[in-house]
Amino acid sequence: MEVNTMWWAMPALLYDNNTVEDAALINAVPLTAQSKYIIKHLVIYSTVKLVLDAYSIDDLFDAVDKKCLNNQLLAHRAVFVSMFCNNQLRGCIGETDAYEPLWQNIIRFCMHSTRSDPRFDALEADELANTHFTVSVLSDLKQVVAINQQTLLTQLQVGIDGLVLDDGKKRAVFLPCVWSHFKHEQDFITELLKKGEWQATKWPQHLTGERFTVETVTGSILS
Structure with a gap:
């Protein structure tokens, strides 16, 4: 070789x-x-x-x-x-x-x-x-408001921003390329919550978000 x-x-x-x-x-x-x-x-x-x-x-x-x-x-x-x-x-x-x-x-x-x-x-x-x-x-990471899915989504550049979610105990991240895997924009956040093993039916308490390119x-x- x-x-x-x-x-x-x-x-x-x-x-x-x-x-x-x-x-x-x-x-x-x-x-x-x-x-x-x-x-x-x-x-x-x-x-x-x-x-x-x-x-x-x-x-x-x-x-x-x-x-x-x-x-x-x-x-x-x-x-x-x-x-x-x-x-x-x-x-x-x-x-x-x-x-x-x-x-x-x-x-x-x-x-x-x-x-x-x-x-x-x-x-x-x-x-x-x-x-x-x-x-x-x-x-560098930039903080975003993560009080609910819609508020969070409006702060993200679809297809450009990656996202880190953290509640002090659990942490999950998606790179920007992951946007292309989903048909609907909100699925980017929904699937990231699943990755972090947060409950899908209830928005996590004390959740913080950071975006990056x-x-x-x-x-x-x-x-």
């Missing part, structure tokens, strides 16, 4: 030297072509090494040439990594809060999506040729 695992072997002209200190300001700027290139190859390299060479998370972190990471990859940013094989979901893991730099979160959730999604077996070597991925990089990076593991 021919795979270029030297993901950091990229032209020097792709590097930038931005020195913006404010993380919020960095995250407000759309991902650059350079950042998307690095994200794509982080996922390809990590997935191949996880599946073929049984790399650990520390092995992957150590393999990254830190000189190739720009400020967008070094900023703390939440992310979800979704794996698909033959166009069927194979794993999707992430977080809505960022506790590590984006590049580390991408590798970490690439590992979890490949190995640890409880809905699926670990990805196998013979699946790599038919595996593609989507990395969803989250914006995503930037996506897609690719194939063996392309």
